[in-house]
Amino acid sequence: MRRAERLFQIIQILRRSTRPVTGAALAVELEVSKRTVYRDIADLMAQRVPIAGEAGLGYVLAAEYDMPPLMLTPAELEAIVLGAQWVAGRQDPLLSRAASDVLAKIVTVVPAHLRPFVMEPSTGVPPRLDVIGSAVGDAIDAATLRDAIRSRMKLRLLYRADNGEQTERVVWPVMLGYSDTYSILIAWCELREGFRHFRTDRMVAAEPLDQPISETRSQLYRRWEEWRASKLTKAK
Numbered sequence: 001m002r003r004a005e006r007l008f009q010i011i012q013i014l015r016r017s018t019r020p021v022t023g024a025a026l027a028v029e030l031e032v033s034k035r036t037v038y039r040d041i042a043d044l045m046a047q048r049v050p051i052a053g054e055a056g057l058g059y060v061l062a063a064e065y066d067m068p069p070l071m072l073t074p075a076e077l078e079a080i081v082l083g084a085q086w087v088a089g090r091q092d093p094l095l096s097r098a099a100s101d102v103l104a105k106i107v108t109v110v111p112a113h114l115r116p117f118v119m120e121p122s123t124g125v126p127p128r129l130d131v132i133g134s135a136v137g138d139a140i141d142a143a144t145l146r147d148a149i150r151s152r153m154k155l156r157l158l159y160r161a162d163n164g165e166q167t168e169r170v171v172w173p174v175m176l177g178y179s180d181t182y183s184i185l186i187a188w189c190e191l192r193e194g195f196r197h198f199r200t201d202r203m204v205a206a207e208p209l210d211q212p213i214s215e216t217r218s219q220l221y222r223r224w225e226e227w228r229a230s231k232l233t234k235a236k
Contacts, residue, residue, distance in 0.1 A: 020058025
């Protein structure tokens with residue numbers, strides 16, 4: 001790790017910690033000696049980075065310290081690229097375009113020496129073999145589902161089960177999730193009076209209703225997490 005990257009990483013470590021971080025802990029994470037850490041801390045202080053503390057006691061970064069938002073390390077850039085590649089490969093045109101746009105914006109603002117980490121990354125997402133040569137996609141626009149989640153409005157679904165049977169459901173959408181081969185809508189189902197996961201490729205129709213959900217998103221999400229945890233416990 002170059003010195004400039006190490007100084008940046010020290011700031012990142014201090015930013016994410018809610019308590020003083022010792023020089024020894026910094027040295028372990030950065031894989032350098034404590035002497036190097038103390039020297040780097042002194043250099044940051046000399047550059048007026050508001051770090052308080054001293055050797056042996058720990059260091060804290062002032063809460064009001066503001067750092068340029070795109071001071072990214074090579075590893076962070078490659079993590080962003082990997083995530084954007086994965087999103088771009090989903091059958092969701094809006095998010096796919098957004099992922100490509102994000103990468104284009106990052107390329108224009110990062111320093112020249114970091115651009116290869118975006119344009120020529122060392123990591124990548126393999127092609128989806130399940131969709132190569134296939135024109136089959138979801139009948140429902142994912143934007144419709146996301147809008148219902150954000151606005152906390154109920155949805156009327158016409159849903160096709162494994163056996164081909166179609167049922168009509170009124171659901172309270174919680175979250176839209178993606179796997180490698182399909183996407184699912186996590187929702188509370190009024191018909192079943194419980195949480196269900198609906199594959200979007202089995203949705204025949206999805207109609208937003210002018211009926212607000214009685215719970216906040218956080219309440220609904222928390223209930224779903226508790227339901228999922230209980231299912232996982234029973235499966236063990």
